Amino acid sequence: MFSLKMEPLPESFYARDTVLVARELLGKKLVRREGKNGVSGLIIETEAYRGEEDLACHCRAGKTPRTEIMYGPAGRAYVYLIYGMYWLLNIVTEGDGSPGAVLIRAIEPLEGVEIIADRRGGQPRRNWTNGPGKLSRALNIQGDLNGTNICSPKGLLYITEGEHIHPEIIETGPRVGLESVPEPWRSKAWRFMVNYEKLKGA
């Protein structure tokens, strides 16, 4: 039986305020398709990066070859390499010409757990996908996915409805790793997390 919940979220979901999209992505299901294999997880942590004025956003440098994707239509993957070895997955938000993106920081594995276990071998389960570089390793997300349209049902990467998250188990705080970023951007509470222990207990 075909389920509407399997449909990727439409571009209109992402073409809204970046901070709102970051919050609403909690509980959604991130799906990576690789041939006949599928790996997925529930999004449990995100961060918003919005506009050229946000000195933590790569867009602070304006439109460059790297940031160009964030100036285009919403619902595309912005994937970039950091520290020469970790790929980080973002989803482009806002409208054409208004740059912004949501960093996916952590997921809870749902499907393809054996594949994830292989790729994250040697690590305890709780450390499989609890960081942006780790989840990219688990889902085989690399630079070739930069620019991918994540609204396509046949795509290599997309997001569907997942679980409803009760507001009481959502936590917020400053974004991670911005020690050298000036205020007020360093302290903006644009990080959103699901308290997963409470989620499982619910």
Place this chain on the structure above:
DNA sequence: AGCACGATTAACT
């Protein structure tokens, strides 16, 4: 052309 550094992670002491 050269350089400093980063939205991180894992392995150290």
Place this chain on the structure above:
DNA sequence: GTTAATCGTGCTC
């Protein structure tokens, strides 16, 4: 708590 790994990007010369 501390630190190495490793390279694309944006800025300076």
